[in-house]
Amino acid sequence: MKSLQDPVTTLKGVGQKRAEQLATLGIETIEDLLMHYPSRYDDFAPTNLETTVDKQKVTIHGTVVSEPVLSRFGYRKNRLSFRLQTGQQVVMVVFFNQPYFKERLTLNGDVTVLGTWNQGRQQVIGSKLLVVNPGEETIGTIYPANKHVRQTTIRQLIELAYTQYRNVIATLLPLKIRQRYQLLDRATMFQWVHFPKTSDQARQARRTAAYEEFYLFQLRLQSMRLARRKADGTQLLYNNDELRAFIRTIPFELTKAQKRVVNEICRDLRSPFQMNRLLQGDVGSGKTIVAAIAIYTTILTGYQAALMAPTEILAAQHAEKLAKVFENTPVNVALLTGSLTAKQHQALADQIAAGQCNLIIGTHALIQDQVEFANLGLAIIDEQHRFGVDQRKLLREKGDHPNILAMTATPIPRTLSITAYGEMDVSVIDELPAGRKTIKTTWLKSDQSEAALDFLRKQLAQGAQVYVVSPLIEESEKLDVQNATALYEQFADRFAPKYQVGLLHGRMTNDEKEAVMADFQAGKIQVLVATTVIEVGVDNPNATVMVIYDADRFGLAQLHQLRGRVGRGVRQSYCLLVADPKTPEGKKRMETMVETTDGFIVAQRDLELRGSGDVLGKKQSGMPDFKIGDPVGDLKMMQYARQDALDLLEQPGWDQRDENQPLVLYLRSQNLKTHFD
Structure with a gap:
């Protein structure tokens, strides 16, 4: 069949x-x-030649009224010409170097010609020829x-x-x-x-196809969500008084947003179902302390917690920060990264398997086969969009259905999070800690770069440290952009020996990168010239100035991430964008960065300028490559599809009804994991 x-x-x-x-x-x-x-679609509705101007694209229907003539000239060049009667008018049609069209032409036959109108010669220079019968397809x-x-x-x-x-x-x-x-x-x-x-038929069909695509996508997401809520998870029945006592040791008051999010997470941890929550928060909103409370909650009940970070620098920073947070508590912090020797790695893996470490922080080394947890209760994925779908899945499969908390400092507009993370519960920290100063952002043209250097000199004299960011490591013939190596040399010429200038880029070894970062954080380097390797995970409260060259080469989300590397201390911080954007979009990106430091507003503008695929990173987020639907332009349709999918899945026995059998068979044929399988 x-x-x-x-x-x-x-x-x-x-x-x-x-x-x-x-x-x-x-x-x-x-x-x-x-x-x-x-x-x-090309709409082949005929053009009115009487109102057509020179060099305008035209479509004409008509009858061939002269024998087509094919003449050759020059090397492998030819000209096909014939007269076409369209309405009461007869025009000459000419095709260059398309001799095969002659076979389609017959005297008194009807054709459609697409081309360009030559006003002076009153002829059409053809580009496409269609043989159609009257009343047939015109799209x-x-x-x-x-x-x-x-x-x-x-x-x-x-x-x-x-x-x-x-x-x-x-x-x-x-x-x-x-x-x-x-x-x-x-x-x-x-x-x-x-x-x-x-064109109306095409519009109706595309509308149906887009809704069908969204509906099937949301059925998959919502069935995963329902399946998770029915599946057994790791239930953490912690002692509330002990948790409150720990929170009182935190040397600052949590914001209202942090308290709300902590309550959402703790409610999930107490439930018998596996938590699968995304924690969104702008740079500096205090996600780490929220994660620390979730970790402590887990360890109170005798379970282990794991935190996976995308880089060794960030993993080491988390380990250092959390070791201070958990001083004088029963939390034993272990750091597991790829730079350990085989002997060190094995020794640490043995301790993890024996339950001697209850907080394990690491890179993707955490998801290797030889790493086994004694009783993993909580897995946290930091900067989760930096990991592939498969890597995140491997961490979820460690232990016996551990609770999952994914964190991202890349704010995703609330409306779009139902598309990207529809199978997750989403918590948002939408408030910055009190007393945090707004980063002052300025856009300069490249001919104003001397003013930028004067400003840097004054800031350095006041004891500040500076990031200088370039989009490339070394020169490219194709792109006329500053590069890190050349910038490093320029800044060394300008500021050495009074100030130490360092260089950091992705082609350095991990040891080299960490040595440079350690010197920068210790204040031995005052100016750090870097590529976007610093986008995630560099935390130096004394760095108060960020200069980004060729800023129009970066997306808004990336610019916002980079800017978030400063403003982490008590001093006023600054971000200087040096750019000469050539496009309206490039100018809008610069204007947005100057206008706002709110990550959610930045994300919404990024969405409008670039579309969802670029904002989310399809490969990283697991976001599907929609064939016809646009989750940004058709957002309302996506929201309706989500609710309709939920309504169907929550109906008892929906998958047994005859009218739904084609849908059930389709879901199974696509090997989509649904909660009724």
Whole structure:
């Protein structure tokens, strides 16, 4: 029996080689082919030549009224010309170097020509020729293609697949939903999205396809969430008085936002279900102390806690900070990183397995097979977007369903978090600690860089330390940008020997990086020239000035992260953006950075300027590459799809009803983990 899950090789003309070529576009099954949606449409509605100006793009329908003439000139050059009657007007049409069009032309035959109007010669310089019958399709489809598979091949195969499989296309969306939003059945959706007769048909089909895509995505997320809430987790029945006593030892008052988030986390830890919570907080909002309270809560009940950080520098900083926080408590901190010798690593792994360490901080070394925990109760993933989906999954699988707390200092607009992290509960610290000074941000053009250097000199004289950030390590012929090595030399010439200048970039070894960072934090280096290796995990309260060269080369989220490396002490801090943006988007990024230091506003602007894929990092977040839906532009639709998916999943026995069987079969065929499997 035919199925949309049949491989594309079932189509005539698709052998192994063609199948491999289609796979480069993500097309392996008939359904993949039908869901390879057009990236855009050409509307072939005819142009009124009487109102057309010179060099305007035009579309004309008409009848061929002269024999096509093909003439050759020069080396491998040719000219195809014929007269076309369109309405009461006859115009000359000329195609250059497209001799194959002659075979499509017959005297008195009807054609559509796309081209450019030459006002002086009253002729059309053609670019595309379509042979259509009156009243036939007037919308052209343009598909995502590559060097392996051409547009025409994709179009032909989609037509063949639709013709052969149209009778087995089952509609996935429940009838009530289709009626509520006036959506199409699936067979009509595929027909109109690929072969529309009008732009309205194409619009309706794309609207249905986008909703279907969001609905299936949200069914997956919400079923994972429901499954987690039904699954057994590690329940931590801690002593509340002991926890309160620990919180009283913290030398500052928690903000209202921190208290709210601590309560949300502790409520999860006491429940019998596995916690899966995302903690969002801007740079400097106090996520670490919240994590410390969650760790202490875990250790009070006799369980271990693990904290995974993306870099050794950040892991070491966490270990140092938390060791101070947990002084005179039963917390034993261990640091597990890749730079340990094999002997040290094994000795520490043995202690972890024996339960002798109850707080283990490390890099991805934590998720290696040979690292086994005695009784892991809480796993924290810091800067979680820096880890791949598989790495995060490996940490979740350590121990027996440990509670998961993921942290990110990259604020994601609240509205979008339902898309990126829909299977997680989200806590937001949306308040900075009292007394924290706003970082003063200034945008300078490159011809004002002398003023920036004068400002740095004054700040250094007052005992400040400075970050100087460059987008590249070494010169690139393609990009006219400052680079770290050249900047280092410039700053060394300007400021040495009075001030020590250091260099930090990603190609240095871990030992070299850590030596430079240690010198900077000890005050031996006053000016640190670096690439974005400092974006995450450098904490020096004495560094109060950040200069970012070619700032328009960075995304808003990254600029905000970099700026967050200063302003961590009591002194006023500054961020200088040196940039000559050439595009309106580049100028808007600079203006946003000057206008606000609120990470959520920055994130929302970044979303508007760049789209969700870039903001979230699809590969890192597990965010799907939506084929047709735009989670930013179609956000309301995504929110409706989320609620509709929840409504369905919470209905008892929904998956046993006949009308939902196509959807149930589809979810299982896609190997999506659902709570009813």
